[in-house]
Amino acid sequence: MIRRRQTLALALATTAAPSLVRAQGSAAWRPTRPIRLIVPFAPGGSNDIVGRIVGDAAGQILGQSIVIESRAGAGSVIGTEVAARAPADGYTLLINSAHATVPAIVARVPYDAINDFVGIAIAGFSPHVLVASPQLPITTAQELVALLKANPGRYNLATAGIGSGVHVAAELFRSVAGIQAELVHYRGGGPSVAALMANESQFGTPTMASSLGQIRGGSIRALAVASAERSPALPNVPSAPEAGLPRFIFEEFFPILAPKGTPPEVVAALSTAFQTAINQSADKMNEMAGVRPRAGYETPAKVMDLVREGVEQYTAILRAAGVQPE
Template identity: 70%
Template sequence: MMPTRRTTLGLAVAGLAAPALVQAQGSAWRPSRPLRLIVPFAPGGSNDIVGRIIAEPAGQILGQAIVIENRAGAGSVIGSEAAARAPADGYTLLINSAHAAVPAVVARMPYNAVTDFEGVAVAGFSPHTLVVTPRFEARTAAEMVSLVRANPGRFNLATAGIGSSVHIAGLVLTNRMNLQTEPVHYRGGGPAVAALVAGESQIGTPTMASSLGQIRGGGVRALAVLAEQRSPALPDVPSATEAGIPGVVLEEFFPITAPKGTPPEIIAALGAAFRQAIQQSSARLTELAGVAPREGFDTNAKVMTLVREGVEDYTRILRAAGVQPE
């Protein structure tokens, strides 16, 4: 998701405060048993990778382990609903980069992405990529566009599930470039990238976190980073503008949330711990996932404002592209 917040889907506002360890320890609330961090996608995707990077240091700060629970299905709706319905006691958290995107494409939501959650922290921001299976004929984004236009419906487009940010990135690509592809919805970013490696699908718009290792290792070939500028994590891959697909720009962000009604003192303790863990892990987040933390999301209200604006932006962009919720 990009360079400005309202002119693109980049949400380029700020995102990371770094309170000292003593602040988390000095909070009135301390967990007495392990916590769970729900990842509403299969293992190997961007949320799973980012969640595992920050869960260990956050757990050390809180004094209890944070266990990753993968609950994939329905483009993150199943896991997110489980989080929304969990007891509001601080022991269940959710990390979901599709949290603001799902309401724009799913007509009947079993929860409200804004009013059913409290904001804890934002792990960072990361652009999507345009990748193809290694045996794909086109070597550049412009060649890919020409090839797909000449063969409508011939090529599969891998997504991480209906309503995922990967799905929406694919919709932006096909609508802006006037392409006809066959979408194939997998149970997360990891399975979608695996399908591209295997040649089961030919084109994808995965998150950088879920595709970075395969891009570097040659499992998939990157044609562009879906941002206005090149990414330091992939300095040899052209930006969308350089690649000849201007406007195909999409950046995801990783909100960490808790069920609505979680007491303020618990949200404050969790937020302090996670922000410190994010700061401590910033180098790993950038190197392993292409995720860049940003300052500014140091309160519940600021995190949820980002989510609300994300819902508005996704809805506006997709409606302008002619995409309606299903």
């Protein structure tokens, strides 16, 4: 039943964007060389995984390869600045699930997260997951909270870098659970999950995409999904309310963006190609990364509206947790 509803939603999403299809047909823009899709994190994280899945499908539609370029550093700021300063010709794109979190937590951002970009598509949405090293003597979220409260500051909490969505999720967990732990910022979701596997950090709030394989393989232990309901990708893992953390609700979204000034006909062609690719890749993204598309973000304006709302939401979460920009 869930898959049937998803299929219907994706069909509606496809038919909801006729203007994009017409725009592409009238503009007839087609790339004549490979397009680079900048991932501002280390390989193996959620953006890398989703970018490769969607980029491969979009490249086939456009008739040119979409090459993933990893530009990790500074919680996605380095790679995102490269994208913002790139020629606005359609040959440089960005996928960054931390795009809306960075302005909320980084004091001096060298670009404008909203005004320096134009929206192409939203690849999908995915909740974060509360996980722990199997070496910790706990099996539930409440046991983890009790252990942390009994040992304030003793255990490390892994993030994917300052300003990343994982960082915001970690601050939200610290706030709602009322615990103290040492934040350790890694250079992306992949390295942060590797640290959990090695017990270098003892618990974390990674994205589902970057941790799904390790959870299924048993190398890290999932305690709760940060959503109001269970995820079809991890049906045996309790939701946040079921785990006793009803306010630990946090999901990432994956905006695909182009530099401001990209010609409208190029934006329309890219948007149409990526929307089609996202719909075609829905099952694969859910299976490999726990990421599901959602209707309602089929225009550049809607994409940027979501980014703007995200900046406001994440800023509110962090300020409520007592976190100021660094």
